[in-house]
Ligand SMILES: Nc1ncnc2c1ncn2[C@@H]1O[C@H](COP(=O)(O)OP(=O)(O)O)[C@@H](O)[C@H]1O
């Protein structure tokens with residue numbers, strides 16, 4: 001065992017700075033992902049073939065290409081095409097796009113799980129399709145998909161670790177830096193793992209609360 | 218039915234309506250005119266096209282041929298300059314649908330909204346009524362269906378019979394020209410059927426134009442002005458309810474009524 005308490009303590013400030021970066025990236029990408037996911041989910045079942053197939057292509061690409069490849073492509077690949085993006089911009093685009101793709105599929109399934117009688121009733125009252133979708137279908141669907149979306153957010157928090165490959169000093173990279181600097185691997189990594197765990201625990205808890213609450217109907 | 222009044226005087230006129238799902242012909246040239254204040258009961262075996270007919274009246278199911286007039290105005294298909302017919306703009310369709318109330322077997326209340334919010338939803342967001350006025354309207358309708366005081370309940374907290382009466386109030390709050398009922402008591406526990414039928418009977422007595430698809434033969438006989446017997450996508454027999462039930466003319470009507478009677482007494486004690 002190579003655990004040294006003093007190195008562990010000395011690493012904490014640096015790790016916390018990294019944790020703030022990780023949490024910030026995750027939070028922003030979860031929010032963008034939710035917006036993309038709701039729009040994408042509605043597009044996936046649209047009668048307009050451009051929207052429907054556009055959303056399908058998007059989802060297929062984002063789910064099929066490894067996040068690490070997307071990150072590297074945007075950061076190392078695009079400059080050769082003359083497009084230079086900041087590491088943070090790349091990270092947020094990639095994380096939001098991947099998260100948005102998964103949320104799109106969750107929202108689509110959520111909408112499709114709503115009894116078609118709801119749409120029929122709303123339309124029969126004279127509502128337009130988009131009115132019925134916004135006011136009747138989505139509010140019910142979103143309640144139902146909150147648990148899987150929390151679950152997806154948890155995955156996203158962990159996936160943010162990949163941004164350390166594009167020079168961002170997130171939690172993982174901060175740990176790696178301490179490791180090099182202190183010539184000790186075990187202690188900083190114990191700290192890194194612990195902090196990831198502490199960040200995901202609230203989501204685990206939220207997920208189980210939401211599942212209990214929305215299981216009723 | 219003699220053609221002494223024009224189509225514009227009638228809330229609903231259906232002419233030679235054809236509809237198929239793929240190769241399955243579900244409606245085969247249905248024609249039916251409903252007078253203002255008339256209650257028409259539609260009966261017939263399962264799969265005969267009764268629900269499809271109701272869904273075609275508000276064009277929730279597009280029909281293939283024929284026409285439906287609501288207060289003299291065609292719904293669903295319009296003539297193009299080229300002489301063919303095409304689906305009318307959604308906006309016009311939505312406007313026409315306001316005139317047609319429909320109540321479903323499965324209630325289809327919005328579970329995330331309170332009773333009051335269910336009822337004012339369309340008056341506020343479709344008709345553009347001020348909220349206060351919509352609430353007043355909703356309370357009036359709730360009282361009428363006997364659910365005064367249930368404004369803040371959620372649909373899930375109500376019995377089936379209460380939910381169905383909220384659904385009726387929700388449709389009425391749009392002040393439609395005609396109300397369509399699709400087997401609205403079929404999903405209810407037997408002891409809750411009466412309260413819903415009583416509400417419908419009151420509505421009929423107040424002069425609402427109604428097309429009622431039902432298995433409640435007592436209701437059809439006592440409340441309806443006319444009974445339509447459908448089978449295989451066609452109107453087989455139509456006439457005065459008393460006459461129809463005591464002396465059906467067509468072989469298929471006779472067979473249908475006979476089968477109902479042998480299926481037990483459950484239709485005799487309604488409302
Ligand atoms: N959405 C649909 N798609 C395909 N076939 C349908 C659909 N709705 C109804 N049908 C068919 O149309 C026929 C008439 O159905 P329906 O109008 O529900 O009859 P009823 O209400 O008299 O029981 C049945 O054969 C049914 O299988």
Ligand SMILES: [Mg+2]
Nearest residue numbers: 267268269400
């Ligand atoms: Mg039916």
